[in-house]
Amino acid sequence: MRRRGFSFIELVIVLAITLLVAGIAVPRMSNASTRYQADYAAKKIVADLDAARGNARLRGVTQTLTFNVIKNQYTVTKSDDGGTAVNEFTVDLAQPPYGATITSANFGGASVATFTGYGECVAGGTVTIRIGSITRTITLDDASGKARWQ
Known part of the structure; x- marks a missing residue:
C-alpha cells in the first residue's frame, strides 16, 4: 500500500535544512545592508563635493564643505558676490x-574642502566615514578637484 504525504522525519529534515540555510543567509544580508548604507553615504559626500566644485565654477564664487567630526555633519557654504559666507545646507550623516x-576629515590640515571661483580646490584631502565595521574613504584630488570613494 502506497502512502500519500510525508513522514514526520521528512518534515524535521526539511525544517532543519531550511533553518541552516536561513542561519547562513541572515548575517550576510545584514552585512550587505550596512555596506549599502556606507556606499550611499560615501556617494552623497562625493556628489556634494562635485556639486560644490561645479557651482563654484558656474557662479564664480568660493564654495566650501565644512566637516564637523564631532557632530557627524558637513555644511555646504557659498560666498555671495560681496564675499559674505552663506550656508546653503547641512547634511547630518548620523x-x-x-x-x-x-x-576623520583632513584637507591640507583643516576639515574644510574649499573650491575657488574657478572650480579649483585649494587643498586635496580625505574624509573617512564608518558604519559598524564598514569604512569608506572619500578622496579629493587637489590637481583635478575630482572626488572619489573607495
Whole structure:
C-alpha cells in the first residue's frame, strides 16, 4: 500500500535544512545592508563635493564643505558676490538614511574642502566615514578637484 504525504522525519529534515540555510543567509544580508548604507553615504559626500566644485565654477564664487567630526555633519557654504559666507545646507550623516560616523576629515590640515571661483580646490584631502565595521574613504584630488570613494 502506497502512502500519500510525508513522514514526520521528512518534515524535521526539511525544517532543519531550511533553518541552516536561513542561519547562513541572515548575517550576510545584514552585512550587505550596512555596506549599502556606507556606499550611499560615501556617494552623497562625493556628489556634494562635485556639486560644490561645479557651482563654484558656474557662479564664480568660493564654495566650501565644512566637516564637523564631532557632530557627524558637513555644511555646504557659498560666498555671495560681496564675499559674505552663506550656508546653503547641512547634511547630518548620523541620521537616516546614512547612520554614519565621520572618523576623520583632513584637507591640507583643516576639515574644510574649499573650491575657488574657478572650480579649483585649494587643498586635496580625505574624509573617512564608518558604519559598524564598514569604512569608506572619500578622496579629493587637489590637481583635478575630482572626488572619489573607495
